[in-house]
Each structure stands twice: as structure tokens, then as C-alpha cells.
Amino acid sequence: MEHLSEAAHLRAGIIRLNRRLRHERGEGSLSPNQLTVLGHLHRHGPSTPGEIAAVERQRPQSLTRVFAELEGDGLIVREASTADRRQSVLSLTEEGRRALERDMAERDAWLAGAFASLSETERGVLALAGALMERLAEAP
Numbered sequence: 384m385e386h387l388s389e390a391a392h393l394r395a396g397i398i399r400l401n402r403r404l405r406h407e408r409g410e411g412s413l414s415p416n417q418l419t420v421l422g423h424l425h426r427h428g429p430s431t432p433g434e435i436a437a438v439e440r441q442r443p444q445s446l447t448r449v450f451a452e453l454e455g456d457g458l459i460v461r462e463a464s465t466a467d468r469r470q471s472v473l474s475l476t477e478e479g480r481r482a483l484e485r486d487m488a489e490r491d492a493w494l495a496g497a498f499a500s501l502s503e504t505e506r507g508v509l510a511l512a513g514a515l516m517e518r519l520a521e522a523p
Contacts, residue, residue, distance in 0.1 A: 393512075413486045416441075416449045421458065421483040424475040429462075431470055458482055 401415075413421065423435050432450055436443040450473065453459045458479030464470040475483075498506065 412489065413482060414449070416446060417453060417458075418483070418486065420446065420449055420453060420473075421475060421479055424459065424473060425480065425483055429472045429474040431464065431472055435473065453479065 419439050419441070420435060423439055424430060427434075427438065430438075432446065433443055435441075436446055450459070450461075454461055454473075456478075458476055459473050460476055461471045461473055464472045498509070501509065
């Protein structure tokens with residue numbers, strides 16, 4: 384039971400940090416779902432909406448509006464699949480790549496500023512926590 388309590392405490396901290404990042408996003412920043420879609424296309428290349436939803440563990444319906452917004456803003460393009468003409472494939476545009484890079488740079492700068500206010504001990508604990516999180520993610 385002690386481990387469940389520790390895991391719940393860690394999860395709560397991550398959720399609070401994520402909320403703060405969302406709250407402090409700059410004007411014109413990408414939403415978390417937009418970041419998810421653009422990040423997926425950047426990492427995996429052109430994908431169908433269903434593939435994006437499955438890999439990112441989302442329901443396809445929850446991303447429909449996000450796809451339309453990104454397409455309307457010129458950050459992604461939709462083309463017919465060569466394998467199945469009934470299926471569409473989404474691709475990242477150059478403007479989408481720049482928007483993703485700009486947004487990630489803003490988040491990195493915010494995090495760097497937040498980390499700068501930590502003591503040396505707190506930064507050491509955070510480094511250990513990051514390594515432990517990676518180990519937990521890889522655990523069977």
C-alpha cells in the first residue's frame with residue numbers, strides 16, 4: 384500500500400505541473416492535443432487519423448476537431464492514401480514543423496526557468512526521479 388501512496392503522490396505532482404504548463408501557455412501556443420498530433424507526425428511521419436489515435440491512446444472522435452483546426456491553420460495537410468483511397472493520410476507541413484519547434488522551445492524555456500529556482504539538492508532529486516520514471520516506463 385505504501386507504494387500506491389507514493390505513486391499517487393507522484394501522479395498528482397505530474398498532473399499539477401501539466402496544468403500549470405497549460406495555464407501559462409503563451410498566446411497562440413498549441414493545445415496539448417495539437418502538440419500530440421504534431422509531435423506524432425514529426426516522430427512517425429505521415430499517418431492516418433486512426434493510427435495517430437491508436438498510438439497516442441486517444442479515441443479518434445476526440446481528435447477530429449484537432450485535425451480540422453490544424454488543417455485549417457495550414458499546420459497539417461490531408462491527402463488520400465495510396466493504399467486505400469477511402470482513407471486519408473495526414474502529413475506535417477513546414478509551417479507545422481516550425482510551430483511545433485517554437486512551442487517546444489517556449490516550454491523548454493519555461494521549464495529551464497522553473498528549474499533555475501530549485502536548490503542543488505532539489506535538482507539532484509529531480510534527476511534521480513527522471514531516471515526512475517524511465518525505469519518504471521520500461522518495466523514489464
